[in-house]
Amino acid sequence: MLLCVSASLQAAPRPVRPIPAIERVVIISIDGLRPDRLLLADTPVLHAMVKEGAYTFWAKTTAVSITLPSHVSMLTGVTPGKHGIEWNDDLPLSTIVYPYYPTIFETAKLGGYTTAMVAGKSKFSPLTKPGTLDYVFLPEKNLDADSLVADEAVKAIKQIKPDLLFVHFPCVDRAGHHFGWGSSEQLTAIALADVAVGRVLAALDEAGVRQSTFIIVTADHGGAGKTHGADDARSRHIPWIATGPGVRKNFDLTQLADLELRTEDTAATALYLLGAPLPMYLDGKPVLSAFDNVTK
Numbered sequence: 001m002l003l004c005v006s007a008s009l010q011a012a013p014r015p016v017r018p019i020p021a022i023e024r025v026v027i028i029s030i031d032g033l034r035p036d037r038l039l040l041a042d043t044p045v046l047h048a049m050v051k052e053g054a055y056t057f058w059a060k061t062t063a064v065s066i067t068l069p070s071h072v073s074m075l076t077g078v079t080p081g082k083h084g085i086e087w088n089d090d091l092p093l094s095t096i097v098y099p100y101y102p103t104i105f106e107t108a109k110l111g112g113y114t115t116a117m118v119a120g121k122s123k124f125s126p127l128t129k130p131g132t133l134d135y136v137f138l139p140e141k142n143l144d145a146d147s148l149v150a151d152e153a154v155k156a157i158k159q160i161k162p163d164l165l166f167v168h169f170p171c172v173d174r175a176g177h178h179f180g181w182g183s184s185e186q187l188t189a190i191a192l193a194d195v196a197v198g199r200v201l202a203a204l205d206e207a208g209v210r211q212s213t214f215i216i217v218t219a220d221h222g223g224a225g226k227t228h229g230a231d232d233a234r235s236r237h238i239p240w241i242a243t244g245p246g247v248r249k250n251f252d253l254t255q256l257a258d259l260e261l262r263t264e265d266t267a268a269t270a271l272y273l274l275g276a277p278l279p280m281y282l283d284g285k286p287v288l289s290a291f292d293n294v295t296k
């Protein structure tokens with residue numbers, strides 16, 4: 001387990017946020033969650049978020065549709081060809097290779113925010129550049145229960161109430177590789193992931209910060225058969241469900257025919273809400289259509 005809690009990072013003055021009522025951002029990724037499976041599974045927490053927020057079940061992950069490159073795109077706002085993390089394993093190297101572009105954790109730290117990442121797979125180390133995260137949990141071996149990730153996310157919220165938190169649940173993908181996307185076993189895994197998301201939301205409630213938090217639930221890819229990959233619509237489509245102050249209620253973003261939501265937009269939206277400058281190199285754009293009263 002890699003765990004660090006750093007109190008020594010210097011806090012800078014915070015930028016002006018465009019929606020002041022949003023004080024923090026939580027991004028939850030359910031690995032391998034294909035949107036139609038989410039809708040079929042017993043997912044009361046996610047269904048409640050849909051009613052409470054803006055959503056689409058037609059968002060798109062990266063063209064490669066695999067875990068590590070797609071998560072790095074989700075958390076940097078640039079495509080795999082630009083961020084350079086194009087492999088999908090723990091590399092047998094003595095030093096960790098980091099993306100060519102800053103993660104949202106790095107940018108948020110520069111803005112004086114506290115940052116945390118809790119992930120269920122060991123290969124996420126390229127997202128842990130020193131000095132960018134106040135709190136990190138990475139397992140030595142991939143976790144085999146999303147409840148274990150929820151335990152760690154709850155700890156992170158209790159300990160530091162991070163302004164930017166990323167949580168990764170691995171077991172829907174695991175069920176897909178073992179039993180298949182479309183299997184009943186995977187529906188069971190999705191129901192358990194829903195419970196785990198509910199525990200994160202409850203921890204935010206308990207910490208008294210849920211009402212000032214923007215939350216996105218999304219995924220890194222879907223799948224078909226027992227695998228996932230490039231050029232397959234079943235792998236490429238991901239859910240994107242957002243809730244928080246100022247977010248449109250029960251709003252299906254596919255009402256906007258011109259909006260094609262991509263995983264890089266998750267990073268851009270987080271940066272926008274934290275008042276960070278949006279660099280020209282970003283491939284993502286903030287999903288302004290998810291909000292009431294924001295100039296689109």
Ligand SMILES: [Zn+2]
Binds near residue numbers: 031067068
């Ligand atoms: Zn994955």
